[in-house]
Amino acid sequence: MTEFDNIKKICIKEIQEQRNPSITNPRWEDENGRAITKALVGDEVYLCADVTDIADGATAKINIVEKDDDGNDDFVTELGVAVQDGKIRRKWKVVYTEDNDDTESQKEMEEKGYTLPEYAFTVECEGVESEESGQLDVKDEIVLTVKNFDELKGKTLKLVWKDGSSKEIPIDSEKLKISDIFIGSACMLIK
Structure with a gap:
């Protein structure tokens, strides 16, 4: 190995050590890029986040859960998406997931005879995980x-x-x- 190769290897290692990859601002958006907190079953919504020090083309994993008051959230689905221009943006069609295993569900079931799900998601990429998104409430x-x-x-x-x-x-x-x-x-x- 030449001295140039050694210097190149050291520089690459230093650059990698200086990277501080992060995934921030996980949010729900509509097709026009406006933040949303409610949607109907069947609506197409976008799961978005900002990324820092993660290369375009890197594959991110989005995990969607149905929220429960007791913290035992129910897994709904996992979606893959590529980082592009420092962002993550993935379309998802809102589905109905029965929400019948927490205290609020029992009250809603007594009042309406059915329950409405609330969704949230996290994003993982290159060993980094985002905080949980805000809640998306399914309207009735x-x-x-x-x-x-x-x-x-x-x-x-x-x-x-x-x-x-x-x-x-x-x-x-x-x-x-x-x-x-x-x-x-x-x-x-x-x-």
Whole structure:
């Protein structure tokens, strides 16, 4: 080995020792890069973080959990993503994960008959792990567009779920925002 090779090896080692890799600011974003804290089942959201001293192209691992009040969070999925321009950004379609194993779940089950999940994630890359992201709450609402509004104006939309529960909504605009509903399929009737 030449003296030049030795010096090169020492320089590379010193540069590597000076690196201080980190993953910071884990956050949920919408498609426009705006921070979000709520989403609907089926929405596409982005799991994002900033990285320092980790090379572009390095593979990061994102672990998503469903949060529990008692700290025993439930693993949901693991996603892979490459670091690009000092950032991590990975699209994920929000899924429904039953949340029935903590105190808050029992209260929600008694009040609504179902539970809503809350998600968080961490990012790991090159032996470094981020702090946990903020929580993403799954909303329980839908927005329906009434295509033939002129014909249906003044009528009532009735949603009926498998368990027989129902909700009636007056058709008073072309966009109906319906909150506090059950997650899952429902039969729609117009009367």
